[in-house]
Amino acid sequence: MIGLSPLSVALLAAVATGTSAAILAWRERPDAGATWLALLLVGQVWWTTFLVFELEASALAAKALWYDVQWIGVVVVPVAWLLFALEYTGRDRYVRPGVVAAVCVAPLITLLVVAAGDPLGLIVADRQVTDTAVGSFLRVEPGPWYYVMAGYTYLLGLIGSVPILQLVRDDARPFRGQSAALLVGTAVPWVSSIVYLSGAIPVLGLDPTPLAFAVSGVAYLLALSRFRLLTLTPAPRRRARQLVFEQLHDPVFVVGTEGYVLDLNRCAAEIFEIDRRTAIGEAATAVIPRYDDLKDEHGDVGPLSIVGLNGRRPYEVTVRDVTDDHGRAIGRLAVYHDVGEYLVQQQRLNVLNRVFRHDIRTETNLIQGYADRLATVPGDEQALSVVKESAARIYELSERTRAASDLFDPVAEPDPPVLMGEIVEEAASTLREEWPHAEVSVGDNVPGVRVPATLRAVVENLCSNAVQHNDADRPCVWIDASTEGGWITLTVADDGPGIDPAERDVLAQGTETPLEHASGVGLWIVKWGIDTIGGRVSFADREPEGTIVTVAIPLSEATEIDETDVESAERSAVKPASRAGR
Amino acid sequence: MVDNTDPPSETADGTESLNRSEPFTFENSPRAPPSNAPLRRESVAGNNTSRSSTRTSSDVASLVTAFVSGAPFIALVAAVETLIATALLGIGSTVAPLVVALVTFAVYTVDHVADADADAASTPKRALLARRYGDQLMIVAALGYGLAVALAIAGGPLALGLTLLPGAFWVVYASDWVPDVGRAVSTALTAAIPRGRIGVGGGAKATDGGHRHVPRLKDVLVLNSAVVATGWAAALTFLPVAFAGASVEPVMLVVFVYFLLRSFVDAELPNVRDVKADAAVGVKTLPVVFGVERTRSVLYGIDVLVAVVVGAAAVAGLLAWPLVGALGVGLAASMYITSLAGRVNDPAVLGVAPDSTYLLVGVAVAGVRLVV
Numbered sequence: 001m002i003g004l005s006p007l008s009v010a011l012l013a014a015v016a017t018g019t020s021a022a023i024l025a026w027r028e029r030p031d032a033g034a035t036w037l038a039l040l041l042v043g044q045v046w047w048t049t050f051l052v053f054e055l056e057a058s059a060l061a062a063k064a065l066w067y068d069v070q071w072i073g074v075v076v077v078p079v080a081w082l083l084f085a086l087e088y089t090g091r092d093r094y095v096r097p098g099v100v101a102a103v104c105v106a107p108l109i110t111l112l113v114v115a116a117g118d119p120l121g122l123i124v125a126d127r128q129v130t131d132t133a134v135g136s137f138l139r140v141e142p143g144p145w146y147y148v149m150a151g152y153t154y155l156l157g158l159i160g161s162v163p164i165l166q167l168v169r170d171d172a173r174p175f176r177g178q179s180a181a182l183l184v185g186t187a188v189p190w191v192s193s194i195v196y197l198s199g200a201i202p203v204l205g206l207d208p209t210p211l212a213f214a215v216s217g218v219a220y221l222l223a224l225s226r227f228r229l230l231t232l233t234p235a236p237r238r239r240a241r242q243l244v245f246e247q248l249h250d251p252v253f254v255v256g257t258e259g260y261v262l263d264l265n266r267c268a269a270e271i272f273e274i275d276r277r278t279a280i281g282e283a284a285t286a287v288i289p290r291y292d293d294l295k296d297e298h299g300d301v302g303p304l305s306i307v308g309l310n311g312r313r314p315y316e317v318t319v320r321d322v323t324d325d326h327g328r329a330i331g332r333l334a335v336y337h338d339v340g341e342y343l344v345q346q347q348r349l350n351v352l353n354r355v356f357r358h359d360i361r362t363e364t365n366l367i368q369g370y371a372d373r374l375a376t377v378p379g380d381e382q383a384l385s386v387v388k389e390s391a392a393r394i395y396e397l398s399e400r401t402r403a404a405s406d407l408f409d410p411v412a413e414p415d416p417p418v419l420m421g422e423i424v425e426e427a428a429s430t431l432r433e434e435w436p437h438a439e440v441s442v443g444d445n446v447p448g449v450r451v452p453a454t455l456r457a458v459v460e461n462l463c464s465n466a467v468q469h470n471d472a473d474r475p476c477v478w479i480d481a482s483t484e485g486g487w488i489t490l491t492v493a494d495d496g497p498g499i500d501p502a503e504r505d506v507l508a509q510g511t512e513t514p515l516e517h518a519s520g521v522g523l524w525i526v527k528w529g530i531d532t533i534g535g536r537v538s539f540a541d542r543e544p545e546g547t548i549v550t551v552a553i554p555l556s557e558a559t560e561i562d563e564t565d566v567e568s569a570e571r572s573a574v575k576p577a578s579r580a581g582r
Numbered sequence: 583m584v585d586n587t588d589p590p591s592e593t594a595d596g597t598e599s600l601n602r603s604e605p606f607t608f609e610n611s612p613r614a615p616p617s618n619a620p621l622r623r624e625s626v627a628g629n630n631t632s633r634s635s636t637r638t639s640s641d642v643a644s645l646v647t648a649f650v651s652g653a654p655f656i657a658l659v660a661a662v663e664t665l666i667a668t669a670l671l672g673i674g675s676t677v678a679p680l681v682v683a684l685v686t687f688a689v690y691t692v693d694h695v696a697d698a699d700a701d702a703a704s705t706p707k708r709a710l711l712a713r714r715y716g717d718q719l720m721i722v723a724a725l726g727y728g729l730a731v732a733l734a735i736a737g738g739p740l741a742l743g744l745t746l747l748p749g750a751f752w753v754v755y756a757s758d759w760v761p762d763v764g765r766a767v768s769t770a771l772t773a774a775i776p777r778g779r780i781g782v783g784g785g786a787k788a789t790d791g792g793h794r795h796v797p798r799l800k801d802v803l804v805l806n807s808a809v810v811a812t813g814w815a816a817a818l819t820f821l822p823v824a825f826a827g828a829s830v831e832p833v834m835l836v837v838f839v840y841f842l843l844r845s846f847v848d849a850e851l852p853n854v855r856d857v858k859a860d861a862a863v864g865v866k867t868l869p870v871v872f873g874v875e876r877t878r879s880v881l882y883g884i885d886v887l888v889a890v891v892v893g894a895a896a897v898a899g900l901l902a903w904p905l906v907g908a909l910g911v912g913l914a915a916s917m918y919i920t921s922l923a924g925r926v927n928d929p930a931v932l933g934v935a936p937d938s939t940y941l942l943v944g945v946a947v948a949g950v951r952l953v954v
Contacts, residue, residue: 004736012732020721020728027692027720049735049742056738225721 017217090238137205443480
């Protein structure tokens with residue numbers, strides 16, 4: 001057994017703590033940074049172990065041998081530290097084979113030179129044994145490559161410390177503790193090495209760096225056991241934040257202080273059909289929709305009408321400054337929220353509010369008034385008739401409200417597409433049943449296509465309105481459909497008094513006021529139904545009297561009928577003879 | 583007597599330990615030890631405490647059971663073996679027993695923590711401790727190993743190498759590195775050399791898609807137990823020598839052979855108990871290949887060979903006769919345990935008993951040293 005010097009005993013303490021920490025780190029694999037931290041600690045233990053052998057050897061040749069072997073640990077430590085820091089802090093995209101190989105070039109050169117015996121004195125120009133009060137050391141005269149490697153070691157140490165340093169001010173206490181312990185663990189040997197190279201160590205030949213590994217070992221052990229280093233790593237946080245940015249369902253743009261696009265998420269690229277590779281670095285006004293309207297704005301802006309992948313949609317844009325730790329603005333963030341659905345919901349609530357507040361209240365007042373009259377004149381047939389009609393209107397209103405509710409139920413499974421001819425024939429049949437005195441005509445060339453089932457409610461309401469508000473003795477309704485220019489158009493014409501222009505304006509604006517509102521919910525069902533399938537609705541006067549309502553839906557929403565549909569289409573096809581109104 | 587037929591388990595190959603008494607269940611619960619379990623000298627005493635015994639005796643038995651199934655007991659046995667080696671070699675006291683004990687303790691503590699779930703059926707108390715104090719046990723094990731390495735460095739490069747030897751053997755023995763490297767080499771050779779030009783040599787027992795398949799050593803008949811035995815015998819014999827800085831003597835070879843052969847017997851004895859499980863998973867052990875009866879004969883033969891070697895060493899003056907007598911006590915105990923193999927189902931017989939023979943030898947050697 002070697003008769004150990006006090007210095008060697010101190011170094012063995014570094015070996016014990018370093019080995020223990022290495023085992024605990026190795027156990028945490030494959031957690032982020034575990035393998036590299038274990039390698040770092042093994043490098044430290046290696047360096048220290050062979051320094052002990054060097055110190056305890058007596059001959060120059062033996063000391064030189066152990067000194068050379070130490071270089072393996074010397075070059076492993078900085079490389080492992082850098083790679084650990086990158087992986088541990090979530091920057092693992094840099095830990096690629098190419099990067100690792102590049103970082104290892106200088107260490108490998110060093111080991112090759114040492115293995116070759118360093119004939120040119122690149123690393124060690126001269127070496128001799130020096131006896132001091134604390135032991136017998138190998139005093140080396142460093143060669144030029146020695147200083148290159150020293151600088152390289154400090155450089156890697158510094159680069160690795162930067163991301164760790166950022167965690168010192170982290171909100172999470174465990175990460176603050178971990179980073180502090182890691183920085184102490186790496187800084188103490190680092191400072192020791194600098195002190196050694198500066199010649200400030202009074203003992204000739206004594207490099208205290210391995211001695212400082214005892215502090216490193218304790219610091220890493222503390223980080224592993226007390227602060228749960230590697231069990232609780234910040235690595236996923238960085239990825240998670242990136243993931244949120246990328247996967248957000250709202251388009252997001254990051255703009256620099258000079259007005260150039262710095263980043264945009266996947267949704268922004270998809271919705272606004274932007275090529276991310278070319279967009280970054282371009283002027284924000286050239287890339288970001290309606291950025292001119294946002295230049296001087298903060299907070300919520302809009303809604304702004306913007307054309308994107310889903311057509312023209314209203315967007316509310318949240319604009320925020322991006323600031324650094326000192327509160328200085330370093331960029332801007334613009335998040336686009338598609339509020340189309342929200343605005344439609346708002347419309348529906350407004351209309352339903354009006355239905356309850358105005359329509360039903362009016363009918364209720366009417367019923368109440370005529371009920372009072374019936375109380376005084378029990379046999380008043382006119383009053384009785386008014387009450388019944390009013391009650392029937394309330395019933396119809398509730399039915400239509402329920403139909404509207406069903407139409408926009410987000411949970412309900414949509415009905416399968418139906419034949420256009422089937423819809424038209426159903427609407428015509430219903431009219432003939434409910435209004436026997438009405439004359440209903442259907443065009444000859446109804447397209448043989450399947451259309452969204454939503455159109456059924458649209459056509460029913462249009463036909464119902466055409467007769468209901470027609471004061472003619474024998475109301476006439478003409479229903480026709482055709483295909484033209486990529487659209488399927490369906491027209492419902494009548495010879496009634498026409499739709500009030502104010503009511504058309506309300507529909508066009510999409511909002512009602514207490515003074516300007518539609519009557520009932522029928523036309524709203526038409527508008528909302530058409531909106532949901534990306535269609536449009538227009539109103540025109542009919543000569544000599546009446547209204548023509550034209551509904552157009554994109555042909556892309558329709559599907560051609562197949563063979564199984566032919567029979568059904570034939571059944572539903574309305575023959576000219578039978579189409580004549582009664 | 584309890585029917586304790588072992589359930590088939592993926593890696594219960596009966597070759598991973600010197601004194602293996604691994605998957606032992608009393609409730610027919612399946613147990614599958616990890617495929618990369620360390621070189622075991624572990625004794626699993628089981629949990630068949632007699633229900634008729636009093637509460638006090640039951641508690642004591644329970645404590646004893648927990649102790650002998652734990653890492654401290656295995657470490658104690660390893661330290662005693664090192665002390666026996668030190669006495670046989672005739673060298674002064676060293677820290678070698680402490681180093682061996684620390685390494686053994688660390689390795690088995692890590693293993694017990696890692697296998698806590700799998701051990702729940704066979705050693706519930708140990709598994710409970712491992713689960714509850716897993717992190718603390720890992721820290722203690724890591725510190726123990728770190729201290730062992732530091733002490734080994736104090737013994738010089740040779741002592742350090744011998745201390746790390748069991749770990750190196752484990753890599754060769756149980757891990758997939760050897761098959762992986764073998765597969766990579768085979769693939770490279772197949773790509774470079776036309777098919778049919780590569781001869782099939784020993785050790786390659788199967789093909790893998792036309793490539794040579796290099797098995798793990800623990801899967802190879804006899805070689806598995808031999809590797810384990812060699813690793814332990816080398817560490818036990820030469821670590822005290824390295825620490826003492828003693829010169830090479832013929833007695834070292836005798837001591838090495840003694841521990842090598844004894845360790846081989848200790849490794850194969852538990853395989854008798856696990857013969858059904860090993861056969862079920864296709865692991866080749868002596869009892870699987872040659873049957874229990876012939877295995878018992880082989881193990882008797884090895885014990886006799888040990889007796890011959892030790893006796894010859896005594897005749898040659900390499901070992902003192904009183905020490906030979908002490909070793910003879912252990913050999914007699916070992917042969918008795920061998921005689922029970924396949925006839926007794928108590929797990930302690932093939933689990934704890936082989937290890938306990940070293941305690942017996944240790945006491946005998948200590949007695950000899952005191953008297954002589």
